[in-house]
Amino acid sequence: GAVVSQHPSRVICKSGTSVKIECRSLDFQATTMFWYRQFPKQSLMLMATSNEGSKATYEQGVEKDKFLINHASLTLSTLTVASAHPEDSSFYICSARGAGGPDNEQFFGPGTRLTVL
């Protein structure tokens, strides 16, 4: 099956620091990538959808100036948490879908655990 990687797997930073998370599709071209946030014992909440070469579409309540998404190539999307605060501590997961893939078929990365002190 298709493989999606994320880096880093875990990051601990001080409040006010900006953190960049990378999401890569390793063996397929991802025309669409999704970013989710998951708090402990809760469901995955979609933050934004990004298509290669265009601006991301953010879900209601997600600040686009705080969660900067760049999908510069068909294999890489990045999420930058600007000026992170403790309330941003969460598990961030990306997923990717290939060209022509059905809506139900998304391949998930292993997630990034962000802890803001």
Next chain:
Amino acid sequence: GQSLEQPSEVTAVEGAIVQINCTYQTSGFYGLSWYQQHDGGAPTFLSYNALDGLEETGRFSSFLSRSDSYGYLLLQELQMKDSASYFCAVPTGANNLFFGTGTRLTVIP
């Protein structure tokens, strides 16, 4: 809007059968998916039902009734490694997935 409700927790004995239910309210319906997620890990795809009925994949089966806005995931011959969270999810008209509230399954010896 979308709403997918699941029981929050289920406990079952190793070797037994367990059913995890999902009731949904959606504006437009394209099918129901199931994902498994172990603690700290990525969700992994289990099954997808676009039409009514039962889909079987090894020890796991998934059922859908569109008239009842209801589906379930059936896990047979439970193993300890099946302890995980299970999510139902629906594709939305915006080409993404909306996840249910999740069910934490604990398998006990």
